[in-house]
Amino acid sequence: MKTRERILHTSQLLFNEEGEPNVTTVDISNEMEISPGNLYYHFKGKEAIIEALFARFEVTLSDILRAPLEKELSVEDSWFYLYVVFEEIYNFRFFYQNLTNLLHRYDSINRKYKRLMELKTRTAHALLSEVANHGILSIEDEELNQLCESITLLLTYWLTYCDLKGQQLGPPAAIHQGVFQIVHLVAPYLSDEYGHIYRECKALYQAATAELGH
Numbered sequence: 001m002k003t004r005e006r007i008l009h010t011s012q013l014l015f016n017e018e019g020e021p022n023v024t025t026v027d028i029s030n031e032m033e034i035s036p037g038n039l040y041y042h043f044k045g046k047e048a049i050i051e052a053l054f055a056r057f058e059v060t061l062s063d064i065l066r067a068p069l070e071k072e073l074s075v076e077d078s079w080f081y082l083y084v085v086f087e088e089i090y091n092f093r094f095f096y097q098n099l100t101n102l103l104h105r106y107d108s109i110n111r112k113y114k115r116l117m118e119l120k121t122r123t124a125h126a127l128l129s130e131v132a133n134h135g136i137l138s139i140e141d142e143e144l145n146q147l148c149e150s151i152t153l154l155l156t157y158w159l160t161y162c163d164l165k166g167q168q169l170g171p172p173a174a175i176h177q178g179v180f181q182i183v184h185l186v187a188p189y190l191s192d193e194y195g196h197i198y199r200e201c202k203a204l205y206q207a208a209t210a211e212l213g214h
Contacts, residue, residue: 058112065122068126082179117156162174
């Protein structure tokens, strides 16, 4: 792995583990056992590292979020798709922790982050509209729009909520929890004959988290 990639990889790990505000470029260079000057040769400060990591995150998450806009997903695929979204968010979770402060300090990513939020809402709308068209959901347009906003809110602040509750969950449990919370939001709108979908999802969630001891 080239030095530039090592810097990004190490920075992402440290930001996720320690919290981005608590990590300096000196911490990163010490972790890598390289000189601060060597790091500075590749990135002219911490902001440049943040921008590079966000560019990587933005491309990957945007591609994931656009998938349902370009191709119809089955109900089963929609369930697994949620895991893909949450896994990507968890891999770059430092962008979601202390979010407001981060966006104030790094104005260069503020607008891009807002575009990602808008894309989350569009994707939620595409997924739920498709499910509703198949008669699985019984929901009015206004309620659908509000539900999509709620899903975007959950995707954006789910990790902050876990932190505030003092829940130090590892990736499997945290991802299972996030997915189930979205299913729980959708559950009241399931048509009577599809109520078993929620019960099955709940059973899977409880089994998965019980195995992990949460």
